[in-house]
Amino acid sequence: MPEDSDKYPTESGRRRFVKGVVGSATLASVGTGAAAAVGSATSATGAGGGLTQFFAIENTDGPAPRGMPLIPIEVQGGELVGLFPDNIEDGVAQMQIAGQTYSSAWFQYCGVQTYAGVQPGTDQDNTFRAASGAPYAWMEDIEAGTPLTVDMFSDYEEWSNGIGRGGMGKPAMASWRSQDVSPQETLVAQVLRSERIQELREDPPEGANGDFIRAVTTEDGFIAWLNKCTHFCCVPGFKSIAGSAAFGAEDRVYCQCHQSVYNPFSIVQGQFVALPRPE
Template sequence: MPEEDDKYPKSTGRRRFVKGVVGSASLAGVGTAAAAGINSATAPTGAGGGITQFMAMENTSGPAPRGMPQIPVEIDSEGYLKGIWPEVKTVTQQGREVKIAEMELGGVTYSAEWFQYCGVQTYPGVKPDADQDNFFRYSGNSKFEWQNEEVSEGDKIHVDDFSDYETWGNGIGQSGLGKPAQGSWRSQDVPPSGTMPVQVIRSKRVEQMAKRDDWIEASTEEGFIANLNKCTHFCCVPTFKGLPGSRVANAQDKIYCQCHQSVYDPFNVVKKSFVALPRPEGE
């Protein structure tokens, strides 16, 4: 296609990105044998990458090709929330030694490659051995009034901030469904362009889910569940119960992306596949 006929000229990089998203969505349904063949034919040029399975907040509506990856949660002895980071180890890939972050958790292989899309593969925090402490920290200019009034940008997220999670409401959808917050992860002292956005929700529904599912039991704690908050469509930042306009997509009680009306269900975590992008050479 001539560049002048392309909606997104080559100089923007947009056209190539859209093709990558479509390809990833198509590959999500391939069988194991076919996936192995494709993986070998599309060997990544950087570290990590390739077809990977991950646990996600299910995409239920809109153009997003797949769900957003869940981040396993743990709470330290002082009540601060952290995202579990996989164990770092050295392996041989394509004839060279590289560091990867991977571990078994709740019967699932949890990997840093879950987060290698939307440019995040270039962010400092996704590097397996990055010097980050894994605490969730509040972001500024939140969609939630309570967060803007009661905590400050950069504060570590604490259990006590969610003491009213069983009754909390803000006039959007059902009250008492859960209390959300917006934040960042593995991004302290990182420029905004490299900040990994996260969404944290505390809900009784998550506590109930953990009683009947090994993965949810292992990846949540005290009703807290979290996800990397990058819409898998065009990489916007969605919101759970933070946008009155979510009513147009019947998403008042779900995670809603106002850019193109993609909807995600935080209370339905599913296993999916996609082509994780490799980290740049030397990272």
């Protein structure tokens, strides 16, 4: 098992925005608006670890124990920018978004808690930038490190790469808060523009926090998440692998390492035990 992998138990029976229980007293996932009871205390070493509530794109299949955490996204001057919390408290960067706490602890798993980009107070660029080696043909002519802009996604309503159905949205692989760091410390993110996100903003499922959904996505259908599979920390992709069809994931985010599947059109709230960063 890789050194930076987390060791959480597998998950069971979670439905969209409906309370689910995970097979551990220290790990639970809940639907938006619901609450989970955690029966044991967490003793964290270092700073910023312990029980953390977060929002994510939902894990729907495979061994991944939970969804991948959202990165609130904004458009600034035509560029796509990921919001990072700016208030430091108890060694964690956090802020309030639509009544919910957004925290740097959302990203404290898979060794990411040691990366420069998630350290509270670190001066880093929040712009989403094109990642090297992206699995999408449309990105081949974009130099790695180039800021992602709204106009790059203008054909999102029709875009297709022959995997699954066309018109589900246009994805990009990105780096975030990773300027002038080693490749091993690059925060890998995925950005997606889709009509499905616009529909989700207009008509959230029953029990969902619509104000929060609208606050972490954009009017023109952009959503972003930290693209580290919560199972063994691999890098999944939305419509990036043709073989995903064998697992019913051709229109989802699929991790080829162990067949975990995520639904980018379902935002869920959960809890997990964040790994502390070294003090």
